Amino acid sequence: MAGIRIALAGNPNSGKTTLFNALTGTQQFVGNWPGVTVEKKEGKVRGQKDVNVTDLPGIYSLSPYTLEEVVARNYLIDERPDVILNIVDATNLERNLYLTTQLAELGIPMVIALNMMDLVRKNGDQINTKELSRQLGCPIVEISALKGDGVDEAVKACVSVAGGKMMPQHSFSGAVDHALAHIEEVAVHDLPEERQRWYAIKLFERDEKVLEKLNLSQSVRDHIEKDIQAAEKELDDDAESIITNERYVYIGGLMKGCYKKKNKGQMTASDKIDRVVTNRWLALPIFALVMYLVYALAMGAPIGDGGISLGTFLTDWTNDVFGGWLTDGSRSVMESLGAAEWLTGLVSDGIFAGVGAVLGFVPQMLVLFLLLCILEDCGYMARIAFIMDRIFRRFGLSGKSFIPMLVGTGCGVPGVMASRTIENERDRRMTIMTTCFIPCGAKLPIIGLIAGALFGGATWVATSAYFIGVAAIVISGIMLKKTKMFAGDPAPFVMELPAYHVPSVGNVLRGTWERGWSFIKRAGTVILISSIVLWFLQGYGSVNGKFGNVEELYEDETVATEEYKEAKAEQMGVPVEELSPMDDSVLADIATPVSTIFKPLGFGSWRPTVATVTGLIAKENVVGTFGVLYNYEAETEDDELDEEGSQIWTNVEDDFNKISGGYGKLAAFSFMLFNLLCAPCFAAMGAIKREMNNAKWTWFAIGYMCVFAYAIALIVWQLGRLFAGAPQIVGLIFALAVLAFMLYMVFRPYKEATKLASR
Amino acid sequence: MKTLRDAKIGDTVKVVKLHGEGAVKRRIMDMGLTKGTEVFIRKVAPLGDPVEVNVRGYELSIRKADAEMVEVQ
Structure with a gap:
């Protein structure tokens, strides 16, 4: 018989993914169901010719209410697979059979794979498989998906019944x-x-x-x-x-x-663990400890530097490789080969430096994903949702949103990707949209720079950044959950707390690798291209009517004549000796007109604008760009900010005071707020795109962040001016209007939706 | 009318009727909380909500607002 299609169906937590992996080995293709962000997995059954298996989403029922159920239903009805392989968790037989009765009615031949029978026997319980098979009218195969026992028999049973018919045997009153x-x-x-x-x-x-x-x-x-x-x-x-x-x-x-059942009411090992782990008094301290360990192992202080983080240790090493010898090495190799200078610059400074900066995160992310996969596989993730649910659901989020946000304090990219453990689409989208508001590791230098240059290093600036990040999440959550886009599908209010079990090595490694690989792939595409484009934009431009590499053109005195430099310096409002070749780059040409839109925020000048734009490559670039743009007088290179810090800080302070008419601190704070809250770096935007899997939602998320950042910075700057006794009337009116609108959005009456919308 | 929300930790109660309608009701019933089912109230989350119950041999987390829809005795 040619081309048998098996549909694998079953409850969440029934071992479906493990069975799918056991069936297909490495021959599987992961994608999404058409039009929706529910994962679709397909694969060839190993050792069999022409037998394909499709993994349906884990579901409890075939109701028309949730996305996963509709996806599974539509596939079964419209595509009519040749046979359904229904995996049933024998330790949770009663509820698992509920789905079985629904699948049986479809008329498609069915085989039941009774999973975890070894555990049932270990508990001393008994299941009469023969009788069950007779009553349900379909073959039952006992398997252990984890050990791989019985999987071949299940496939054989599927092949033998394929193409037949199934008549439901059960009856009602x-x-x-x-x-x-x-x-x-x-x-x-x-x-x-x-x-x-x-x-x-x-x-x-x-x-x-x-x-x-x-x-x-x-x-x-x-x-x-x-x-x-x-x-x-x-x-x-x-x-x-x-x-x-x-x-x-x-x-x-x-x-x-x-x-x-042998012992009714006796506590299992899982019950005993759970009694401690979600104990009324111990739950929160244990939770804090687990989170601390995850954070410390993945992104805390590195091993050998007083910490325990393997991730940071490896990331530092990767950065040395990419930042050091791959960038420099490729330069010397290309130079020795006599490659053109622009090509050398492109490869070394553009590609290796740009992509390397992103790939440096990979070890940290792999360690983090490994730990998260372990937490998920062992059953603790559901308990986190149980513990945190009360806080987060007020903001339209779920208990599981805590993890992405915690991870987001390290880096927004894995933070956004960690949102994948949230099953509910509405909660997941909301989490993705708000996770990047938390100041990530790369935003800390921005805070440090502003605090150091204008606030004398006051600690309250950094503290306020975190408070504002959390407040942004809370306010956004409340505002967004009341909008039409998020109305309609409330979070699942009933959730299974699966029994704890030792995580399977295969599942954990596979999950870790899948997430890590999708990041690496992106670094090779989106980030590679944006690195090249930005490198070009900041290195090339037209000087005195001649287009080319701005540094070379500035060295050529016949092009960059004294008169031209003087005119340019006057136009920029800086002394001639402060003029840098980058002022003539395409990037500066773009940034100067764009800077007008930041005028109502108090920092409408080209330097902060360029810094904001380069911050899109990576947020720490904001500081690097300041290093370049404010590095007058001293002859040092851009990244020696620490040694020349005080000089640059003075220049930053002077410039902010100048562009804001004497309100430098306020303007700088507004600048910091905008950069902390606006669209994240390209890497994080790529992660948002990957997780949203929908262009409209991606742009909505990024657009929302920018608009929100703009609104907050506008309010802070304009009200600040008002309190300083120097209001800008037009701007103030706009700021008050925005504030009133936000207050309305937050406090407007709202009825929690009770109907699950379906698509 | 006594609901699942009012039940004390450690109690075992029996479902009498489900109130409400549509998707929410269906979801609760899909998870096995149907007429005549025995439910054991295991614990309350550290922050007071949701509640963990044992039904049909497995552990279920249910928010208090939704537990209110389940009439028990």
């Missing part, structure tokens, strides 16, 4: 069965026999998606409605609940005949 039989007769009798049951039940449940699809005449619909109402009246419940109830009643009967 008299009134319901009667109504269903009637609906089958009047509405769906021309469909193939094995599919009638599914459609009859969906019609009974008044499932809108199915009603739409079947396109029944009004008289038939009225007829069905009468049957439904009669059953509803008899059983005193709504139709959907009646079906759900009936399923569990049926399963309850099934369990009595097939399942024997």
